[in-house]
Amino acid sequence: xxxxxxxxxxxxYVLFNDGDNDxxxxxxxxxxxxxxxxxxxxxxxxxxxRYIHFMVSDEQYFGFINRKISLRAILDKNESVFIVDKxxxxxxxxxxxxxxxxxxS
Amino acid sequence: MTFENVHxxxxxxxxxxxxxxNSSEFGIKTNKKILREVDFKSKWEKAPDIELSNCExxxxxxxxxxxxxxxxxxxxVKEIYKQLFPxxxxxxxxxxxxxxxxxxxxxxxxxxxxNPFHFDFYKCDTFVHTQVELIKTISLSEDV
Numbered sequence: 025x026x027x028x029x030x031x032x033x034x035x036x037y038v039l040f041n042d043g044d045n046d047x048x049x050x051x052x053x054x055x056x057x058x059x060x061x062x063x064x065x066x067x068x069x070x071x072x073x074r075y076i077h078f079m080v081s082d083e084q085y086f087g088f089i090n091r092k093i094s095l096r097a098i099l100d101k102n103e104s105v106f107i108v109d110k111x112x113x114x115x116x117x118x119x120x121x122x123x124x125x126x127x128x129s
Numbered sequence: 130m131t132f133e134n135v136h137x138x139x140x141x142x143x144x145x146x147x148x149x150x151n152s153s154e155f156g157i158k159t160n161k162k163i164l165r166e167v168d169f170k171s172k173w174e175k176a177p178d179i180e181l182s183n184c185e186x187x188x189x190x191x192x193x194x195x196x197x198x199x200x201x202x203x204x205x206v207k208e209i210y211k212q213l214f215p216x217x218x219x220x221x222x223x224x225x226x227x228x229x230x231x232x233x234x235x236x237x238x239x240x241x242x243x244n245p246f247h248f249d250f251y252k253c254d255t256f257v258h259t260q261v262e263l264i265k266t267i268s269l270s271e272d273v
Contacts, residue, residue, distance in 0.1 A: 040213055040243075043158075043244070066160050066220075068165070071175055111176060112172060112175040112176035113176035113177075114176075115178070
């Protein structure tokens, strides 16, 4: 696993925010790859948020933005995704790689 | 009603122009079908170390994010929530339709480009979530 591959270090752009939490966002990792982040859960007991981070091509990204391709379709082209747990202030708690097939529909 | 908790740690006048409203119905996103104390925790309470730069941001995080519901706009508001959350797999929140009891707090209209019905709710110091009436719960993951 390449160190910090999942981590967005520049060009952070929030596509959707629900008023409290970022729901969907994109950005660039330190290797210049476009990363998409999407919320997958909120842990009220541990006061944390869970996101998936995964790499997208420009074609996939703009296809998604223009509603020509679904998030699930992009996910299914990735063998694995990063599960990233964050505090509500955005500080990363942990990041782990997970096979995409284990993500429920 | 007093709002020392809202103003704790800031000089921003967050409740300026905010009003009581015990008759309107509001929608709040929750993670369970029922209302719990955690549903009424503001971002500020959940993230005491969050970095904010101006009063607009601070007051937004001091308040709770809601949407006002009226019979003629109910379906539109529901669609705003439904379009937002099913983007992510596994995340299946709910929209609880609520009404605030007397002396629970103040509400301020804070429309956004994506949600013109958005309000911020500022809890008073004596707020308890049992003062909020749950009218109905809508799953945001159905019919999509």
